[in-house]
Amino acid sequence: MRRFLDRHWYAYAMVLPVVVVIAVLVLYPLAQGIFFTFTNINEGNIANPVLDRAATYTGVGLTNYLNVLSGDPSFGSFWSTLIRTLIWTFGCVLCHYGFGLALAVLLNRQVKGRALYRVLLILPWAVPAFISAFAWKYMFNAQYGIINQFLRALGLPDPIWLGQSDWALVAVVIVNVWLGVPFMMVALLGGLQSIPGDLYEAAEMDGASPWQRFRHVTLPGLRSVSSTVVLLGIIWTFNMFAVIYLITGPNPNTRILVTYAFERFFSGASRDYAVASTYGVLILSVLLVFASVYRRALRKQGEVW
Amino acid sequence: MAEVAYVKASRIFSGNPPVRAVDELSLDVSDGEFLVLVGPSGSGKSTALRMLAGLEDVDEGAIKIGGKDVTNVPPKGRDIAMVFQSYALYPHMTVAENMGFALKLRGVNKAEIKEKVAEAAKMLDLTKYLERKPKALSGGQRQRVAMGRAIVREPSVFLMDEPLSNLDAKLRVETRANIAALQQRLGTTTIYVTHDQVEAMTMGHRVAVLKDGLLQQCDTPRALYDKPANAFVAGFMGSPAMNLKTVPLTSEGAKLDGIVVPLERHAMDTASAEGLNEVTFGIRPESLALVGSQHHGMEMTVELVEELGADALVHGAVRIGASSERFVVRVDGRTPPTLGQTVKVAVRDATEIHLFHPESGFRLTN
Numbered sequence A: 001m002r003r004f005l006d007r008h009w010y011a012y013a014m015v016l017p018v019v020v021v022i023a024v025l026v027l028y029p030l031a032q033g034i035f036f037t038f039t040n041i042n043e044g045n046i047a048n049p050v051l052d053r054a055a056t057y058t059g060v061g062l063t064n065y066l067n068v069l070s071g072d073p074s075f076g077s078f079w080s081t082l083i084r085t086l087i088w089t090f091g092c093v094l095c096h097y098g099f100g101l102a103l104a105v106l107l108n109r110q111v112k113g114r115a116l117y118r119v120l121l122i123l124p125w126a127v128p129a130f131i132s133a134f135a136w137k138y139m140f141n142a143q144y145g146i147i148n149q150f151l152r153a154l155g156l157p158d159p160i161w162l163g164q165s166d167w168a169l170v171a172v173v174i175v176n177v178w179l180g181v182p183f184m185m186v187a188l189l190g191g192l193q194s195i196p197g198d199l200y201e202a203a204e205m206d207g208a209s210p211w212q213r214f215r216h217v218t219l220p221g222l223r224s225v226s227s228t229v230v231l232l233g234i235i236w237t238f239n240m241f242a243v244i245y246l247i248t249g250p251n252p253n254t255r256i257l258v259t260y261a262f263e264r265f266f267s268g269a270s271r272d273y274a275v276a277s278t279y280g281v282l283i284l285s286v287l288l289v290f291a292s293v294y295r296r297a298l299r300k301q302g303e304v305w
Numbered sequence B: 001m002a003e004v005a006y007v008k009a010s011r012i013f014s015g016n017p018p019v020r021a022v023d024e025l026s027l028d029v030s031d032g033e034f035l036v037l038v039g040p041s042g043s044g045k046s047t048a049l050r051m052l053a054g055l056e057d058v059d060e061g062a063i064k065i066g067g068k069d070v071t072n073v074p075p076k077g078r079d080i081a082m083v084f085q086s087y088a089l090y091p092h093m094t095v096a097e098n099m100g101f102a103l104k105l106r107g108v109n110k111a112e113i114k115e116k117v118a119e120a121a122k123m124l125d126l127t128k129y130l131e132r133k134p135k136a137l138s139g140g141q142r143q144r145v146a147m148g149r150a151i152v153r154e155p156s157v158f159l160m161d162e163p164l165s166n167l168d169a170k171l172r173v174e175t176r177a178n179i180a181a182l183q184q185r186l187g188t189t190t191i192y193v194t195h196d197q198v199e200a201m202t203m204g205h206r207v208a209v210l211k212d213g214l215l216q217q218c219d220t221p222r223a224l225y226d227k228p229a230n231a232f233v234a235g236f237m238g239s240p241a242m243n244l245k246t247v248p249l250t251s252e253g254a255k256l257d258g259i260v261v262p263l264e265r266h267a268m269d270t271a272s273a274e275g276l277n278e279v280t281f282g283i284r285p286e287s288l289a290l291v292g293s294q295h296h297g298m299e300m301t302v303e304l305v306e307e308l309g310a311d312a313l314v315h316g317a318v319r320i321g322a323s324s325e326r327f328v329v330r331v332d333g334r335t336p337p338t339l340g341q342t343v344k345v346a347v348r349d350a351t352e353i354h355l356f357h358p359e360s361g362f363r364l365t366n
């Protein structure tokens, strides 16, 4: 042990600042959040230096978890919200990936003005999310929005997009897809460009049709990029708070786990920090479980990751 | 199995000016033949091969396989297998899957694929590696998998684009022999591209030499070596290269340093008909010999001796007219001259002299 330290102290000294920073920035808040889930902390009993009031919250054991996991509507109907979150997440990521891949494949060939198309397609990403969210909100306006005007012109039904119905969920999915496709497209384009061209030629010599080349060369060649961006996409979308909140506000039809945690934390009669933290911890656990299952599935396919 | 023909086939890449990468290539390859396309870098060998494969457009002329015009047939319809320089193995498939891929696409049943792959693997000594991915193979093994992928399909033509260039020298020699033997055994028409003239000489039934997209000569290795059609082929085939020097011509023959080398009748006639007073004189290193000082010969100052074991290559300077020219002579390896020594060099046999037109490079000798 001594010899080990003697030899490697320099490496440890170099790593130490990072460890400290991570501990302060990540581990401490995390630990505090987990601690809150076992208390009844809220706006009324937290320490308040302005009012010169000491903290009076007390430990409540697993009560918060039991309340939330019971699916009680007054605690956010956890299970139905979880299902909505999953629909939202997989709906968005599926569309992100599908459209992103299609655009990447289209842009990966020699077309005139390729650079221009690329810039245009990356644009949604460059616009600040709240600006595009407001633009979309306006477009979704039931009466004056361009979308409904268009639908009416075609003689199609024109729903009240952002009202108290599942149309609101459809609307936020559309906006989030629009926002998320550029990232997928850029990442997959990079992946496509790393597939050597002679593999396509070899497949062509082997008698593969364009579709077979896509299936047997392109998709496997994209596998490692895909698995990474899909995982990232799922995590981001699962926790995508901004789009939903900016477009629909606290609408129960678009409520997902994070938006409910936010509602609990910042609004309502008494800001219930304990329940919000409980949601946070549950979100983290869902994602951890998912990521480890995902990783195992990939490993089984022989992907080193 | 099939014969292959290029009929005045050209490939022109657009650009300024346009590049005629392959220029009116006409070449007939008979059934079962092993033809080697050789030439310096950028001479259009790969392009010619890819035109035959269908990976490159044919801008002029036609390509025929088995007597059928396939100029506009996609690769799929040509029944051709190709071995790429990079091998282009599918990285996510095992060796067996790589080799069986074409059959799988064709809808051959699993048992039959397995049998054919096993057979090819045995032939190439790959049986142990069938379940591995290409990443876990050495360069030589990958090369064999690429060969296997071509063999399994039993195509009518094999195309190979510098398949040995990623191997080390020893393995290359070994694989060279294996490929030639395999082709012999399968009897499949094969077109093989290389920039290495040793490969060309040792492997091909016939060798086609390309330069700047133009076919220079196509003949057996022996004929190319003994009767190169022009100065380019003469200089390209053979290692070390032929000594090619422009020398003055007199009525008795070609004038080198101390000697006048008598030339054959036909060459003299052609030269005088053309009104030439200079010719390009070519002589292979082994056609020169060191002679005793009492003999007629060129005086050469030895500048470098390369000992190759069995023999040695002597590089030296010889005066021709006002300038000093470098010659290479192949001598017995046991008694090479020393550096700086002046030796006498003579032509072994006048029939081994090659004469070319000094400008056009065409052969003057018979």
Ligand SMILES: Nc1ncnc2c1ncn2[C@@H]1O[C@H](COP(=O)(O)OP(=O)(O)OP(=O)(O)O)[C@@H](O)[C@H]1O
Pocket: B013, B014, B015, B019, B020, B021, B039, B040, B041, B042, B043, B044, B045, B046, B047, B048, B195
């Ligand atoms: N896609 C292309 N566009 C324009 N010019 C090209 C293209 N491909 C090849 N060329 C040109 O065509 C000529 C022949 O190229 P090719 O690849 O056939 O040479 P090669 O004989 O195979 O050379 P090497 O031994 O280096 O592989 C070269 O001058 C090259 O620059």
Ligand SMILES: [Mg+2]
Pocket: B045, B046, B047, B161
């Ligand atoms: Mg080439």
